[in-house]
Structure formats: C-alpha cells, structure tokens
Amino acid sequence: MSEDRSLFGDGRYPEAGPLAVLARLSLLGAGLAIVVAKFLPPELVPDFVRSPNLQHFAAFYVLALCALAAMPRARLRTVAVGVAGFATVLEALHLLSGAPLGPLTDNWVADLGGVSAAFAPLIVERFRRRFPRG
Structure with a gap:
C-alpha cells in the first residue's frame, strides 16, 4: 500500500511540505508582529478590538496556534512554556522601559x-x- 500523504490523512506529512514551511513562517510572522506592536507608540498600533486585554489574548492565542503547527513533534508542555516565556519576557522588557505595573500585569494575564x-x-x-469506546 502507498503511504497517505494527503493533508487531512493519518500518514506522514513531509518536513519541507508547503504547509510545514507556511506554519514555520506564520510563527515567525506572528512573533515579529507582536514584538513590533509591543514597542511601537500606542497611537501607531491599530485597534483590532475595543479592549487591549482582548487584543493581547487574541495575539497570543494566534501565536500559540502557530507554534503548535510549526513544532508538531515538540511536547505540548515545551511549546506552552516557550510561548508563555515569550509573553513574560516581552512584558518584563516593557516594564523595564518604564511602563506602569498595573496594565502590564493585566496584559500578561x-x-x-490566550496561550491557555x-x-x-x-x-x-x-x-x-x-477512555476507549465500547
């Protein structure tokens, strides 16, 4: 029998397949977009939703999904800790630049x-x- 190489099958997908490459590029793009948005002046960052907390939630939700797709063999815990660590480092850097603690804590949560x-x-x-079926 031939190996199932379809997109939604159970067979192996090639490491350099177009979707695997796209997943890695989307992780890079999402990460860069978050870094740029974090350090731009607030008036230059477009508001996608009314709540800044919802923007943070959505950004890290998308980043976590991109990380999961880009690293399919990595343990879930490793990917989660990596993305959460990235969030922590970004908020800490922003704190070191003189931002007030209260809003940064809200942003970090x-x-x-979003990661969770x-x-x-x-x-x-x-x-x-x-729990196997009957």
Missing part, C-alpha cells in the same frame, strides 16, 4: 489566557483518548 485557550482543546482531547 491576558497573554497567558489555544492549548485547552488539545489537552481535553488527550484526556478523552484515555
């Missing part, structure tokens, strides 16, 4: 909420797989 929301379905699915 929203960042971690991206990982929650995967963790629940792993739990569900432990």
Whole structure:
C-alpha cells in the first residue's frame, strides 16, 4: 500500500511540505508582529478590538496556534512554556522601559489566557483518548 500523504490523512506529512514551511513562517510572522506592536507608540498600533486585554489574548492565542503547527513533534508542555516565556519576557522588557505595573500585569494575564485557550482543546482531547469506546 502507498503511504497517505494527503493533508487531512493519518500518514506522514513531509518536513519541507508547503504547509510545514507556511506554519514555520506564520510563527515567525506572528512573533515579529507582536514584538513590533509591543514597542511601537500606542497611537501607531491599530485597534483590532475595543479592549487591549482582548487584543493581547487574541495575539497570543494566534501565536500559540502557530507554534503548535510549526513544532508538531515538540511536547505540548515545551511549546506552552516557550510561548508563555515569550509573553513574560516581552512584558518584563516593557516594564523595564518604564511602563506602569498595573496594565502590564493585566496584559500578561491576558497573554497567558490566550496561550491557555489555544492549548485547552488539545489537552481535553488527550484526556478523552484515555477512555476507549465500547
């Protein structure tokens, strides 16, 4: 039998396949977009939603999804800690630049909420797989 190389099959997908490369590029792009948005003056950053906390949540949700797609063999915990560490370092750097602590804490919690929301379905699915069907 031939190996299933379709996009949604169970077979292996090539390391250098177009979607694998796109996943890595999207991780790089999302990470760079967050860094640029973090250090630009607030008036230059477009508001995608009304709440800054929701923007942080959405940005790190997307970043976590991109990281999961870009690193399919990495352990979930490793990817989650990496993305959460990235959020922590960014907020700490912003704090060192003189930003007030209160809003940065809110931003950091929203960042971690986005990361958690991206990982929650995967963790629940792993739990569900432990209960075989009849």
